Amino acid sequence: MIKVEVSTLYLKIIVGKKTYYFNTETGEFDGTSWEY
Numbered sequence: 001m002i003k004v005e006v007s008t009l010y011l012k013i014i015v016g017k018k019t020y021y022f023n024t025e026t027g028e029f030d031g032t033s034w035e036y
Contacts, residue, residue, distance in 0.1 A: 011022035
């Protein structure tokens, strides 16, 4: 399951139990948070 949420600064991409935060200003991924 892939879920994408768009905020003003970050693009939150949820893939399974991983959550990626994509910084839309710098064009870089700002780390990954794990959800269990």
